Amino acid sequence: MxxxxxxxxxxxxxxxxxxxxGNVKMAVDWRRRPTPYRQGAWxxxxxxxxxxWWALRVGRTx
Numbered sequence: 001m002x003x004x005x006x007x008x009x010x011x012x013x014x015x016x017x018x019x020x021x022g023n024v025k026m027a028v029d030w031r032r033r034p035t036p037y038r039q040g041a042w043x044x045x046x047x048x049x050x051x052x053w054w055a056l057r058v059g060r061t062x
Contacts, residue, residue, distance in 0.1 A: 009059020016051045023048065 027041040 005061070006059045009055050009057070012055035013052050013059065016048055016055060020045070020048045 023041070023044045027038070027045060030038055030041045033041075
């Protein structure tokens with residue numbers, strides 16, 4: 001809905017930024033887990049950047 005698109009995009013971007021420290025903490029805490037789990041945990045960290053960018057872009061197209 002165009003009326004809520006801007007605030008929705010900003011809220012989603014805020015959520016993705018707020019989750020970032022949790023993803024870093026999980027990746028650090030999982031340093032003794034098997035390799036696939038560690039790789040998955042660290043792979044989530046850089047994926048936050050395009051998610052934030054995407055949410056901001058959606059909010060700007062309102």
